[in-house]
Amino acid sequence: MNSFGEGSPGRGQAGRDLVARPMDVVPLEVPPEAPQGETLLEVEALTKHFPAHSGLFKPKQLVKAVDGVSFTVTAGETLGLVGESGCGKTTTGRLLVRLIEPTSGRIVFDGRDITHLRPGQMRPLRRDIQMIFQDPYSSLNPRHTVGAIVGAPFRIQKISTEGGVKKSVQELLELVGLSPEHYNRYPHEFSGGQRQRIGIARTLALKPKLIIADEPVSALDVSIQAQVINLLEDLQDTLGLTYLVIAHDLSVVRHISDRVAVMYLGKIAELGPRKSLYETPMHPYTVALMSAVPIPGPASTKRPKRIRLEGDVPSPLDPPPACPFHTRCWKAQDVCRQIEPPLRELRPGHRVACHFPENAPGDGAAVAGTG
Amino acid sequence: MTAPFLQVKDLQVSFPTDDGLVRSVNDVSFGVARGETLGIVGESGSGKSVTSLAIMGLLKGAKRSGEIWLDGISLLDASSEEVRKLRGRKMAMIFQDPLSAMHPFYSVGQQIIEAYRIHHRVTKAVARKHAIDMLNRVGIPRPDKRVDDYPHQFSGGMRQRAMIAMALSCDPELLIADEPTTALDVTVQAQILDLIRDLQRDFNTAVILITHDLGVVSELSDNILVMYAGRAAEYASAEDLFTAPEHPYTWGLLGSMPRLDAEPTDRLLQIKGTPPSMINVPAGCAFHPRCPYADLASRTLVPPLTEVAPGHRVACHIPVEERRRIWQHDIRPAVEGGR
Ligand SMILES: Nc1ncnc2c1ncn2[C@@H]1O[C@H](COP(=O)(O)OP(=O)(O)OP(=O)(O)O)[C@@H](O)[C@H]1O
Ligand SMILES: Nc1ncnc2c1ncn2[C@@H]1O[C@H](COP(=O)(O)OP(=O)(O)OP(=O)(O)O)[C@@H](O)[C@H]1O
Ligand code: SF4
Ligand code: SF4
Ligand SMILES: [Mg+2]
Numbered sequence: 001m002n003s004f005g006e007g008s009p010g011r012g013q014a015g016r017d018l019v020a021r022p023m024d025v026v027p028l029e030v031p032p033e034a035p036q037g038e039t040l041l042e043v044e045a046l047t048k049h050f051p052a053h054s055g056l057f058k059p060k061q062l063v064k065a066v067d068g069v070s071f072t073v074t075a076g077e078t079l080g081l082v083g084e085s086g087c088g089k090t091t092t093g094r095l096l097v098r099l100i101e102p103t104s105g106r107i108v109f110d111g112r113d114i115t116h117l118r119p120g121q122m123r124p125l126r127r128d129i130q131m132i133f134q135d136p137y138s139s140l141n142p143r144h145t146v147g148a149i150v151g152a153p154f155r156i157q158k159i160s161t162e163g164g165v166k167k168s169v170q171e172l173l174e175l176v177g178l179s180p181e182h183y184n185r186y187p188h189e190f191s192g193g194q195r196q197r198i199g200i201a202r203t204l205a206l207k208p209k210l211i212i213a214d215e216p217v218s219a220l221d222v223s224i225q226a227q228v229i230n231l232l233e234d235l236q237d238t239l240g241l242t243y244l245v246i247a248h249d250l251s252v253v254r255h256i257s258d259r260v261a262v263m264y265l266g267k268i269a270e271l272g273p274r275k276s277l278y279e280t281p282m283h284p285y286t287v288a289l290m291s292a293v294p295i296p297g298p299a300s301t302k303r304p305k306r307i308r309l310e311g312d313v314p315s316p317l318d319p320p321p322a323c324p325f326h327t328r329c330w331k332a333q334d335v336c337r338q339i340e341p342p343l344r345e346l347r348p349g350h351r352v353a354c355h356f357p358e359n360a361p362g363d364g365a366a367v368a369g370t371g
Numbered sequence: 372m373t374a375p376f377l378q379v380k381d382l383q384v385s386f387p388t389d390d391g392l393v394r395s396v397n398d399v400s401f402g403v404a405r406g407e408t409l410g411i412v413g414e415s416g417s418g419k420s421v422t423s424l425a426i427m428g429l430l431k432g433a434k435r436s437g438e439i440w441l442d443g444i445s446l447l448d449a450s451s452e453e454v455r456k457l458r459g460r461k462m463a464m465i466f467q468d469p470l471s472a473m474h475p476f477y478s479v480g481q482q483i484i485e486a487y488r489i490h491h492r493v494t495k496a497v498a499r500k501h502a503i504d505m506l507n508r509v510g511i512p513r514p515d516k517r518v519d520d521y522p523h524q525f526s527g528g529m530r531q532r533a534m535i536a537m538a539l540s541c542d543p544e545l546l547i548a549d550e551p552t553t554a555l556d557v558t559v560q561a562q563i564l565d566l567i568r569d570l571q572r573d574f575n576t577a578v579i580l581i582t583h584d585l586g587v588v589s590e591l592s593d594n595i596l597v598m599y600a601g602r603a604a605e606y607a608s609a610e611d612l613f614t615a616p617e618h619p620y621t622w623g624l625l626g627s628m629p630r631l632d633a634e635p636t637d638r639l640l641q642i643k644g645t646p647p648s649m650i651n652v653p654a655g656c657a658f659h660p661r662c663p664y665a666d667l668a669s670r671t672l673v674p675p676l677t678e679v680a681p682g683h684r685v686a687c688h689i690p691v692e693e694r695r696r697i698w699q700h701d702i703r704p705a706v707e708g709g710r
């Protein structure tokens with residue numbers, strides 16, 4: 001059961017036709033399925049410190065936007081990156097596509113260290129790693145036709161395709177559920193969801209291996225969000241894509257991801273397989289974050305007990321020392337203010353940076369049980 | 372039955388524009404009692420903000436008809452001066468974007484003080500003390516210091532709280548909150564929703580909560596109005612709306628959201644197509660181009676809003692029994708998935 005209204009007789013018959021899958025079209029030549037289980041991307045202690053504008057007599061300050069982040073992405077999977085505003089999600093994405101230079105750390109893509117490649121050397125890589133941006137309104141050039149926008153990657157990379165660029169672009173438009181007739185239209189003639197589809201078509205042009213999607217649905221209406229989420233999932237199935245999906249919405253990330261990383265103030269607080277992370281979150285921040293998500297439903301709906309976090313996220317200009325969450329954590333002890341908790345694997349594939357994790361299995365001196 | 376505190380009857384709002392008449396709100400009716408919360412949900416452009424601005428008397432260049440009664444006063448017949456006097460004390464609004472509602476050149480405290488002194492003949496010192504109390508009540512740390520800060524010195528969450536403090540400074544009897552948490556992180560959102568709930572309990576305020584997030588409305592609402600293309604698609608108690616929704620658009624909304632309390636399904640239910648233009652609203656039921664159950668009647672006749680159970684009204688041509696069967700057999704299992 002996956003399309004709205006499917007399966008009911010009478011009127012439902014119409015439903016099946018009208019709300020079928022968004023694209024029952026033949027995808028353009030499918031690249032060989034990415035080998036499952038191989039590491040496609042490896043990120044090690046990635047760090048980005050921005051110089052902050054400081055007053056004349058103030059000491060130079062640094063915004064620790066990304067502060068020693070490590071993770072891997074396996075071919076064919078979706079890794080979700082969640083966290084509150086300003087925690088460094090977008091900066092991480094921009095570092096990976098090399099829009100900005102890392103302060104330190106290492107990025108290995110497809111077995112190759114790409115951390116310090118010069119722009120010329122990046123060219124082939126720009127095909128393999130693509131980014132989808134948050135804002136479908138500002139990320140498309142309003143003066144270019146849809147055909148020019150989606151066809152740009154072919155021209156920039158000087159790639160000729162069978163049947164010409166126009167034919168390839170029209171195939172891409174169909175792939176994302178638009179019509180080939182949209183080729184000569186301009187972005188302002190499209191709704192937010194349609195523009196996001198145009199953006200997705202553009203990223204697919206060069207058959208990337210890895211797509212980094214930064215808040216791909218947060219600017220869209222709920223009903224349109226579902227269309228784009230379904231599209232991303234369909235494309236992953238047909239084209240064997242690998243995704244890093246950045247979002248602040250925990251429900252969206254849970255829906256779309258195989259594994260999830262939770263960031264707080266430039267660091268990874270917790271990382272694990274979806275099921276393990278959502279059913280037995282171990283970092284107090286993750287627990288609080290999940291308890292704050294409003295669950296739709298009548299008053300009788302089972303809702304987790306809400307943990308009230310006091311205050312706002314501290315400034316990345318001056319992050320709290322040791323465990324960055326200690327200023328808001330109800331479990332904080334002296335050790336949390338003195339020693340930074342390392343990211344430890346406490347369940348299979350499920351790592352947490354906390355001295356006193358929740359839901360921790362077994363014993364362990366530092367493990368304070370389930371609270 | 373006495374009339375509720377706020378009563379909106381057959382409200383119509385349209386804007387004459389160069390491209391034609393924008394019919395933003397069509398025949399919308401609802402009531403809100405003291406101490407009660409009405410949630411209004413719907414897609415972007417469905418008329419939620421225009422409805423609330425019409426109540427507040429803050430629409431410019433719009434044609435309005437119908438009736439709006441607030442505690443026995445007819446707002447559409449009142450002069451703009453009379454309505455201005457009602458704002459603050461009788462009714463107040465929290466806007467989606469706190470920066471646009473606050474003046475950048477005045478400190479947060481000055482703005483609360485001004486709002487308060489419109490309705491209360493008190494000295495500046497007394498008003499200042501009240502402003503500090505309000506900031507304290509909405510959870511601003513060290514309010515005696517922060518009261519002199521300018522809006523840009525506050526974080527997004529603090530600004531939202533300061534605006535709530537401003538809106539609440541005169542203990543309004545009706546509070547309209549237009550997407551009060553949309554720009555905020557979930558942890559801050561939870562703080563703000565708690566705050567509105569506490570204040571409503573303390574002052575028996577009537578609240579209208581506008582949002583596109585079904586989770587947020589279900590946190591606070593007693594009744595929910597689902598709007599589509601400027602009309603009421605469905606109106607029900609929060610209980611009925613989630614356990615026995617009857618409008619196909621409501622079904623689509625429920626199925627579109629991934630949710631934290633259900634096993635993730637393979638695919639979300641999706642509503643095809645996009646929201647209509649408000650200048651060329653589709654004939655008949657405005658939802659028909661996107662509705663899998665549309666028939667000839669849907670394409671030609673506007674479905675009337677009909678009561679299907681006490682306090683539950685639906686605007687759809689599908690016969691009631693059939694609607695209930697479709698919900699039970701086809702939609703509900705998909706929406707509730709692995710729950
Ligand atoms: N070019 C820059 N110069 C200085 N500071 C920056 C720059 N880019 C980002 N920052 C800061 O780095 C931090 C992380 O920003 P980033 O955009 O990565 O956060 P995010 O997690 O994507 O947040 P959001 O959910 O709001 O998009 C923020 O404090 C931001 O202000
Ligand atoms: N001053 C105006 N002049 C012309 N049209 C307007 C004006 N204000 C609103 N509209 C139109 O009225 C319709 C309803 O707008 P409204 O702001 O009420 O939507 P909304 O439901 O609040 O949407 P959102 O969720 O995006 O805030 C829209 O089509 C909008 O473009
Ligand atoms: S290390 Fe301490 S302060 Fe940090 S999250 Fe764990 S318990 Fe809280
Ligand atoms: S009236 Fe017709 S088009 Fe409108 S919601 Fe009902 S079935 Fe769908
Ligand atoms: Mg971002």
Ligand SMILES: [Mg+2]
Pocket residue numbers: 419420421549
């Ligand atoms: Mg609005």
